[in-house]
Amino acid sequence: MATMTDYQYYFLCFLLYFLSTLLLKSLFKTKNPLNLPPSPPALPIIGHLHLLGPSLFKSFHNLSNKYGPLLYLRFGASRCLVVSTASIATEIFKTNDVTFSDRPPLAFSDKLPYGRYGFFIAPYGDYWKFIKKLCNSELLSARQVEQSRAVRHEELTWFLRKVLESAERKQVLDIGAELMKLTNNSSCRVIMSMRCSDDNDEAERIRQLVKESFEVGAKISFGDVLGPLRFLAFWLYGRKAIDVGLRYDEILERVLKQHEESPQIENEDLVDILLKVYQDDKAEFKINRTHLKAFLLDLFTAGTDTSAEGMQWVMAELINHPFVFNNVREEIESVVGKTRLVEESDIPNLSYLQAVIEETLRLYPPGPVTTRECRQNCKINSYDIPEKTAVAINLYAIMRDPDSWDDPNEFCP
Incomplete structure (x- = not known):
């Protein structure tokens, strides 16, 4: 008896076959072909999906090395512009900034609890501009950063003490896990004034939910390659996506209620500031409670893994380059003692x-x-870029471009 996975696979194959008919019909109806950027040879139905490996940015990098720095790729029914040099990225971010100011929408955002409310994927408009202004003036202001200095110092001291204790006991320590706790504790305390990464606590649940949301989000987003039949991805994974969102909501709603019941007058955290904006009837943009929780979720998602991984890479490179490591130690000893x-x-x-x-x-x-979406038809390097085209700016490739860097793959501070 076939498993559910087998049924899903056979069903998907049938749908892809049906989709190919729709795609071929649409191609034959094209009357005014566009001058699109270069594109590698594609396969029927799946387009360039077969050229992608487990690492998306490395796959894009390999394709750009072979076919050029500006590519137009097709993944089933989806279209994507891949940018791999700083000069073309400048065309996107500066020359045509407003044209490419949108982000590709989250798959099935209208069906997910926070899908249409997050700041990071919000379309360019009043809400996006209001939150950006709020971040600059309040949430990430110099005053707020200075106010949280003691929290960061305390969490860093706690982390270093644990590392030293493990070294004295000659115990193995998972630095990656401890750095995750460091960044998560720091984020939790700055955002909502509570230390979260002790045993069996809220932040461990938050970390797990972040991991689950990435996994299920990738699966649902893959459904975009099916075009008009993309609903099948949500049929398979939508229930889990909604469940993850509701579990987030439970935690964040509890945090908001605690702050509403016991607001801080001095040493406001980010939740206190957001609640004041939420309760302000004269604010430039009236945000609702879902906006609040979606933005908090954005902060947790963006601020924990990225910082911890960055610190791990620093440590790894210092260990692999003893000469650099010694230079760092000598500089610290000369400046700090x-x-x-x-x-x-x-x-x-x-x-x-x-x-x-x-x-x-x-x-x-x-x-x-990093991704963008074209808001209207435009031209990049004389090529036509259709409206609603997703754009992937491959920072990995740009940062290793031999035309911009000497020995681009070497660690040379």
Whole structure:
């Protein structure tokens, strides 16, 4: 007896066959062909899906090395423009900034609890501009960063103490897991004034939910290749996606109620600031409670894994390059000494350490591919870019472009 996975596979094959008929009909109806960017040879139905491997940014990089820095790819019924050089990225981000200011919509966003309310995928408009302004003036202001300095220092001290204790006991320590706790604790305390990463606590649930949301989101988004039959992806995975959203909602609603019942007058955290905006009837844009929770979810999703992974890459490169490691130690000893920890106020005087961090971010950008969507028909490098085309800017490839960097694959602070 076939498993559910087998049934899904056979059903998907049938639908792809049906979809191919629709695609062929649409191709024959094209009267005014566009001058599209170069495109590798494609297969019927699936287009260029067979050229993608487990690592999307490396697959894009290999394709750009072979076919050029600006590519037009087809993944089933979806279309994507891939950008792999800084000069073309400038065309996207500066010359045509407003044209490419939208993000591709989240698959089935209208069916998910926060799908249409997140800031990171919000279309360019009043809400997006209002939240950006709020971030600059309040949430990420110099005052707020300075206010959270003590929290960051305390969490870092706790992390270093645990590392030293494990070393003294000669115990194996999972640095990756501890860095995740460090970034998650710091984020939780700055956002909602609670330490979250102790045993059996809220943040462990949040971390797990972030992981689940990425996994199920990728599966649902893959349904876009089926075009008009994309609903099948939601039929298979939609229930799990909704369940993840509802579990998020339970945690965040509890946090909001706690802050509403016991608001902080001094040392406001980000939830306090957001609640004041939410309760302000004269605000430029009236946000609702779902906007609030979706934005908090964006902060957790974007701020935990990326920071922890970046620190792991720094450590890995220092271990693999002892000469660089010794230079960093000598600089710290000359500027800070051996009797205290490095403070944030020391960083401007640690130029070599800054170079190490910048070089790590060049080789391992936290988000190796960033996406946009074309809001209207336009031209890039004399090529026609149709409206609603997804755009993938491959930062991984740009940061390893031999035309921009000497020895682009080498760690050279």
